[in-house]
Amino acid sequence: MTTLPIKNKIRELRFFAEEMTQKELGELVGITQQTIIAIGKCKYSPTLEVAFRIAEVFGQSIDEVFHYQSA
């Protein structure tokens, strides 16, 4: 499957958050590890609510974590 146009910096932000695991991030956000993996690979676009919650975990604004990249 081709990746979706909504890109993110989750991998980078997890690295700077003391190598936070996908499972830990999932627990903090309230979604499964598999969903975090899919979002990280840009194969699933999260809802606005989850996107805000992910940004909140890293103390960033939503546009610092997610951006739209048209094909």
Next chain:
Amino acid sequence: MNMAFREKSIGISLSGLPEEAALGLSLRAISLIIIVEIIFQGMLAVSNRKAAEHGADERDTLFAYKGNNFGYTVLAIGVFISLGWNVLLEINPAFIAQSNVLKVPLLTAHILLFSFIFSEVVRFSAQLYNYTRCD
């Protein structure tokens, strides 16, 4: 393979359906489906206790909606075929006498039951397809 709890659960439901359906759609087959579901879903829940307690997240819900959409379409087609069959018999009762193939007792029930089981297969397959596409 790193599969979501819901994905594994759907896989179990899907694997139980067509095999048992082939046994003749009898009460025994339906009972076996239920027993197999209880045993395997129970085993899955015990081995993935935390994931089972967590419940479905937004991705699981979205894939469930998409699966339901496909399954409902198949079911609706089956219902319309059975309706059409009954209307046809009402309009032209001699129609069934012209064909030996159509002389099946309770044909409407067979069509409806087949549609139901096939719609479930389509529903679970669509959900699994979405999970594998997204992994």
